Amino acid sequence: MSTATTWNDPNDCPFCGNELQNPGAGFIDHIEANPDCEEGFETWRSQIADDICGGWSG
Numbered sequence: 860m861s862t863a864t865t866w867n868d869p870n871d872c873p874f875c876g877n878e879l880q881n882p883g884a885g886f887i888d889h890i891e892a893n894p895d896c897e898e899g900f901e902t903w904r905s906q907i908a909d910d911i912c913g914g915w916s917g
Contacts, residue, residue, distance in 0.1 A: 874899035 869882035
């Protein structure tokens with residue numbers, strides 16, 4: 860899976876491109892059900908963690 864991620868459309872998963880049920884909780888449900896997307900998200904999150912003042916709460 861590529862670590863290059865572009866979040867162009869909140870209705871689609873940026874890791875696999877599949878349409879989400881909804882852009883909020885639907886993304887969380889999607890990554891919980893799709894290990895490759897969850898791994899991509901965790902990698903992305905670890906790469907930007909230092910860019911977020913006060914850490915990541917999500």
